Amino acid sequence: MDRIDRKLLNxxxxxxxxxNAHMAEEVGLSPSSCLRxxxxxxxxxxxxxxxxxxxxxxxxxxxxxxxxxxxKLHGEPNTRQFLxxxxxxxxxxxxxxxxxxxxxxxxxxxxxxxxYDALCHRLFQGRTNVARYWTMMVIRTAKDETAIPLE
Amino acid sequence: MDRIDRKLLNxxxxxxxxxNAHMAEEVGLSPSSCLRxxxxxxxxxxxxxxxxxxxxxxxxxxxxxxxxxxxKLHGEPNTRQFLxxxxxxxxxxxxxxxxxxxxxxxxxxxxxxxxYDALCHRLFQGRTNVARYWTMMVIRTAKDETAIPLE
DNA sequence: CTCAGCGTGCAATAAAATTGCACGGATGCG
DNA sequence: CGCATCCGTGCAATTTTATTGCACGCTGAG
Numbered sequence: 509m510d511r512i513d514r515k516l517l518n519x520x521x522x523x524x525x526x527x528n529a530h531m532a533e534e535v536g537l538s539p540s541s542c543l544r545x546x547x548x549x550x551x552x553x554x555x556x557x558x559x560x561x562x563x564x565x566x567x568x569x570x571x572x573x574x575x576x577x578x579x580k581l582h583g584e585p586n587t588r589q590f591l592x593x594x595x596x597x598x599x600x601x602x603x604x605x606x607x608x609x610x611x612x613x614x615x616x617x618x619x620x621x622x623x624y625d626a627l628c629h630r631l632f633q634g635r636t637n638v639a640r641y642w643t644m645m646v647i648r649t650a651k652d653e654t655a656i657p658l659e
Numbered sequence: 660m661d662r663i664d665r666k667l668l669n670x671x672x673x674x675x676x677x678x679n680a681h682m683a684e685e686v687g688l689s690p691s692s693c694l695r696x697x698x699x700x701x702x703x704x705x706x707x708x709x710x711x712x713x714x715x716x717x718x719x720x721x722x723x724x725x726x727x728x729x730x731k732l733h734g735e736p737n738t739r740q741f742l743x744x745x746x747x748x749x750x751x752x753x754x755x756x757x758x759x760x761x762x763x764x765x766x767x768x769x770x771x772x773x774x775y776d777a778l779c780h781r782l783f784q785g786r787t788n789v790a791r792y793w794t795m796m797v798i799r800t801a802k803d804e805t806a807i808p809l810e
Numbered sequence: 811c812t813c814a815g816c817g818t819g820c821a822a823t824a825a826a827a828t829t830g831c832a833c834g835g836a837t838g839c840g
Numbered sequence: 841c842g843c844a845t846c847c848g849t850g851c852a853a854t855t856t857t858a859t860t861g862c863a864c865g866c867t868g869a870g
Contacts, residue, residue, distance in 0.1 A: 517711070517713060517718070520710070520711035521710055521711050521712075521713065522708075522710065523708060523709065523710065524675070524676075524709045524710050524711045525675075525708070525709035527825085527826065527827090528826070528827065528828095529825095529826070529827090537849080537850090538849070538850045538851075539826090539827080539828095539850090540827090540828075540829080540849080540850070540851080541848070541849050541850070543827070543828070544828095544848080544849090545848095547828095552717070553714050553717055554713055554714055554717045554718060555711050555712075555713060555714075556711075556712045556713060556714045557673075557674060557676070557711075557712050558674065558675045558676035558709065558710070558711050558712070559671070559672055559673065559674065559675050559709070559710065559712055559805055559806070560668070560671035560672050560675045560706050560707075560708075560709050561672075561706075561707045561708050561709070561710055561805060562668060562672065562705060562706060562707060562806075562807050563704050563705055563706075563707045564807055566703070566704055566705045567668070567705060567807045567809060568809070568810060569807050569808070572755075574725075574755070574757065574764055576727075576795075588799075588801075591799070591801035591802075592801060594801070594802070595801045595802035598808040599808065600802060601802070601803075601804045601805075601806075601807075602800070602802055602803050602804065603800070603801040603802040604723075604725070604797045604798070604799065604800050604801070605797070605798040605799040605800075605801070606725065606795035606796060606797055606798060607794075607795055607796045607798060608793060608794065608795040608796070609793065610795065613725055613795060613797075617807055617808065642759060642760065643758075643759065644727075644757035644758055644759040644761065644764060645757060645758040645759070646755045646756070646757055646764075647755070647756040647757055647758060648739075648742070648755065648756040649753070649754070649755050649756075650739075650742035650743060650745070650746045650754040650755070650756070651742075651745070651746035651751060651752070651753055651754040652752075652753050653752045653753065654710055654712060654752075654805055655710070655713075655752075656713050656715055656718045656720050656752075656768055657720070657749040657750065657768065658718060658719070659719060678856085678857060678858090679857070679858065679859095680856095680857070680858090688818080688819090689818070689819045689820075690819095690857090690858080690859095691818080691819070691820080691858090691859075691860080692817070692818050692819070694858070694859070695817085695818090695859095696817095698859095
């Protein structure tokens, strides 16, 4: 992992749709060397995958929310069980166990409030292990990066 | 946006590195038609961009955290100013203004606690507009999707 | 029923990725 | 200090893939 690798990864994290020849030029390498480096980065797993990022509004998911969750029964097996339940929900894009005043945190992508309501019923009400939960609806997003900063 | 478009988008959201011919086969279309559909989806902006997703551990960012922030001065211009400050930080991957008990929420990708410490000093201490903040370190991630579910 | 419009498949063409090969700098060893 | 080895590189040939022009068929409107 030298300077050229990091440069390549930064390019790929912003736009992986460019041609190999184009990226080779950006980093000052021949197309073949560039290709071999990228292949190696995928091989060793630094690059996990290449994906398309959709426009949420145009994909019909305008609403975004963060929910912190306090469980009734804490501890490993209970937390795990809740997270697995949450992870099965389409609208849940991220599910984490966390330190702090709550046990878990969920990131949601919602079509509308109706979907939010239905999700709350399934995950937080009824016979679930949830003691309390706090919802923060996203008003405005100033930054939203999939890229991981490199040294 | 018909059933084939959604199928294509779902494929692309998981793996955009496949060849066009391969995806055409998956959705039951000829390569040319498939290509024209994908091009159209990019054209109209449903597909925002194609990016590489790195393995955080192998990229040297093992630590992940969520920070909720309460500001001293609330209201639009103050919130905006804080978010812009936060957005300039490399380690901040997401910065949102939210409803609820706090004003903003940040998602962090950290190398180590030293970086966390330094970030807190810059964003939360000194002459900033932050009244209080709560950090939730991610212990375990059960789900982490970039994909947006389609109808 | 007829016609226009749109999306499709096929085949040809253009572009891009991939590979084999030889060179050159860096490293380790005598 | 010189020599051999190894790794990454660039070039050119080859293979694979994307792209385009064109004609067909389905669908809906008149």
